[in-house]
Amino acid sequence: xSPPPHKPDLEHQSGQRLSFLYSFYKHFSHYPMPPVxxxxxxxxxxxxxxxxxxxxxxxxxxxxxxxxHQAFQAIVTIERHxxxxxxxxxIHMAGATMIFAALYLHIGRGLWxxxxxxxxxxxxxxxxxxxxxxxxxxxxxxxxxWGQMSYWGATVITHAIESxxxxxxxxxxxxxxxxxxxxxxxxxxxxLHFTLGFVAVAIIALHILCLHxxxxxxxxxxxxxxxxxxxxxxxxxxxxxxxxxxxxxxxYTILIFxxxxxxxxxxNLLPANSLKTPDTISPEWYLAPxxxxxxxxxxQLGGLAIAFASLLMLFAxxxxxxxxxxxxxxxxxxxxxxxxFFTAFLTLIxxxxxPPSTWWIWLSRVAxxxxxxxxxxxxxxxxxxxRHSKGEKS
Amino acid sequence: MSTxxxxxKDNGTTPPSRRKILTASTxxxxxxxxxxxxxxxxxxxxxxxxxxxxxxxxxxxxxxxVDLSDLKRxxxxxxxxxxxPVFIQYRTKDMIAxxxxxxxxxLLRDPDSKIxxxxxxxxxxxxxxxxxxxxxxxxxxxxxxxxxxxxxxGYAHKGxxxxxxxxxxxxxxxxxxxxxxxxxxLPVPPARFIKPTILRLGESAAEPHFSxxxxxxx
Ligand code: FES
Numbered sequence: 001x002s003p004p005p006h007k008p009d010l011e012h013q014s015g016q017r018l019s020f021l022y023s024f025y026k027h028f029s030h031y032p033m034p035p036v037x038x039x040x041x042x043x044x045x046x047x048x049x050x051x052x053x054x055x056x057x058x059x060x061x062x063x064x065x066x067x068x069h070q071a072f073q074a075i076v077t078i079e080r081h082x083x084x085x086x087x088x089x090x091i092h093m094a095g096a097t098m099i100f101a102a103l104y105l106h107i108g109r110g111l112w113x114x115x116x117x118x119x120x121x122x123x124x125x126x127x128x129x130x131x132x133x134x135x136x137x138x139x140x141x142x143x144x145x146w147g148q149m150s151y152w153g154a155t156v157i158t159h160a161i162e163s164x165x166x167x168x169x170x171x172x173x174x175x176x177x178x179x180x181x182x183x184x185x186x187x188x189x190x191x192l193h194f195t196l197g198f199v200a201v202a203i204i205a206l207h208i209l210c211l212h213x214x215x216x217x218x219x220x221x222x223x224x225x226x227x228x229x230x231x232x233x234x235x236x237x238x239x240x241x242x243x244x245x246x247x248x249x250x251x252y253t254i255l256i257f258x259x260x261x262x263x264x265x266x267x268n269l270l271p272a273n274s275l276k277t278p279d280t281i282s283p284e285w286y287l288a289p290x291x292x293x294x295x296x297x298x299x300q301l302g303g304l305a306i307a308f309a310s311l312l313m314l315f316a317x318x319x320x321x322x323x324x325x326x327x328x329x330x331x332x333x334x335x336x337x338x339x340x341f342f343t344a345f346l347t348l349i350x351x352x353x354x355p356p357s358t359w360w361i362w363l364s365r366v367a368x369x370x371x372x373x374x375x376x377x378x379x380x381x382x383x384x385x386x387r388h389s390k391g392e393k394s
Numbered sequence: 395m396s397t398x399x400x401x402x403k404d405n406g407t408t409p410p411s412r413r414k415i416l417t418a419s420t421x422x423x424x425x426x427x428x429x430x431x432x433x434x435x436x437x438x439x440x441x442x443x444x445x446x447x448x449x450x451x452x453x454x455x456x457x458x459x460v461d462l463s464d465l466k467r468x469x470x471x472x473x474x475x476x477x478x479p480v481f482i483q484y485r486t487k488d489m490i491a492x493x494x495x496x497x498x499x500x501l502l503r504d505p506d507s508k509i510x511x512x513x514x515x516x517x518x519x520x521x522x523x524x525x526x527x528x529x530x531x532x533x534x535x536x537x538x539x540x541x542x543x544x545x546x547x548g549y550a551h552k553g554x555x556x557x558x559x560x561x562x563x564x565x566x567x568x569x570x571x572x573x574x575x576x577x578x579x580l581p582v583p584p585a586r587f588i589k590p591t592i593l594r595l596g597e598s599a600a601e602p603h604f605s606x607x608x609x610x611x612x
Contacts, residue, residue, distance in 0.1 A: 055435065056435075059435055059438055059439075062438075062439075063438075063441075063442055077442045077443075078442070080445075081442045081443050081444070081445055082438050082440075082441065082442045082444070083434075083437040083438055083440050083444050083445060084433075084434030084435070084437045084438045085438055085442075087434045088434060088435065088438055235413070235417075242420070
């Protein structure tokens with residue numbers, strides 16, 4: 001089972017001129033991988049999706065016009081008159097869903113297997129930074145078609161910002177370049193959306209750099225029979241990642257060709273009308289949990305603060321759970337905590353998509369309570385107990 | 395992998411390992427997928443309206459009928475066919491006679507229409523299916539400007555075309571003069587008369603399968 005140690009025989013093969021390939025061998029071909037499972041392939045899927053997003057985004061930008069009078073028509077033209085424009089746009093829209101699905105699973109895997117712990121704090125923090133970046137990018141991108149949902153979604157968010165005491169109004173003015181959503185704001189959303197894609201690439205590079213400094217977590221270390229054998233990345237994990245990316249792309253394709261109604265809302269097929277709000281405003285599913293939080297709290301500012309704090313919990317995670325154990329499978333209390341957390345997260349997604357009703361608002365409040373108690377009570381307590389009992393044993 | 399098939403020993407080579415074959419086929423398949431994915435992206439670069447342009451040119455490939463009964467001798471009209479300007483001139487007797495003059499023909503680059511710029515039935519001194527009419531696509535064969543109606547120097551009232559962009563002169567049959575920037579005669583569209591004054595553009599009696607893509611330059 002142990003792999004043959006492929007040593008790069010570069011001096012022999014290509015001489016010293018190609019010595020830069022050492023880094024490539026060290027960090028790609030020969031990178032030692034612990035026995036990780038299929039959940040570790042999500043990063044590769046995300047890279048594939050991001051590549052498609054940048055490609056399709058670039059081609060959409062060629063035909064897009066960031067102007068409130070022309071944006072909607074530009075999208076219609078892309079859909080109807082640019083050859084294959086409909087396909088490129090579908091790739092871009094479905095890409096948002098695929099990226100967030102993979103991203104949330106990727107983060108969920110990190111939670112379950114303790115990938116956030118020392119010495120991988122920077123991997124975790126750069127990853128969360130990427131998540132926040134993707135949220136902003138997705139939101140800015142959603143405004144661009146200037147349909148009814150684009151306009152009213154942007155209106156809701158800008159009003160949330162406006163509710164920040166003292167600085168809210170000037171901040172909004174500063175961000176939008178004026179008091180309301182107009183041409184200047186739309187142009188800024190476009191530039192923001194376009195630029196953040198490239199910023200994301202830079203942070204992904206940082207994320208991978210941080211990961212390669214310490215290597216991936218070994219999910220078997222906490223089990224009764226830890227496996228410490230490592231295998232070279234190539235061919236063992238190149239093949240595994242390739243298979244995962246294929247499956248990912250198949251789902252992506254099904255979404256584009258068979259479920260188009262899932263990736264674009266009906267209301268956004270109407271041009272923005274600042275005099276008529278659509279009957280129901282629902283966010284994209286990936287932002288729904290945070291939208292549900294805004295609704296669950298009766299005060300505008302309070303909702304914003306809670307949504308912000310819920311994300312801060314994730315950032316603080318490496319310091320909330322300081323037990324040396326990683327894998328939740330072997331940590332009964334933490335296991336329960338993550339199951340509760342995942343349930344709460346899914347509940348918030350549904351709650352954010354449903355039209356507001358007392359029932360869903362109360363369910364969102366329960367989910368919020370669970371969210372915070374997992375991070376602030378269950379994890380610190382479990383971690384304290386684990387460190388304590390470990391101390392007793394040693 | 396423990397035994398080698400005997401045929402390898404015959405030619406002294408080792409067969410590629412299974413992994414090599416799998417790697418190669420994976421790369422081939424992935425490459426094919428990437429090419430397939432590239433197709434819509436490259437296609438989109440044709441820009442908005444490419445479908446309309448195509449539909450229009452397909453439609454216009456269909457036949458256009460032109461009524462010429464309103465033209466008097468010497469008159470001309472300009473119509474649009476397949477998005478190209480088509481010049482139709484009802485020639486005077488003088489014009490028709492001039493087209494056969496050896497002195498004029500001596501000035502031309504391709505007086506006998508040897509280069510394929512017209513359907514077969516327009517390979518004659520008039521470059522037309524009917525000597526009474528000049529039917530030409532008004533696109534200069536140099537860089538594509540639209541020429542004006544202007545007589546050849548020294549042949550007053552005998553007709554001709556002049557391209558304002560770089561000064562190419564054509565005679566009344568669309569034949570280019572020597573030493574002009576335009577290298578070829580003006581293209582002649584496929585056409586036939588279904589009644590003495592009703593012209594059907596887009597259909598050639600002599601060459602039913604004639605296509606504008608067949609000609610040298612448009
Ligand atoms: S385009 Fe007519 S002469 Fe150049």
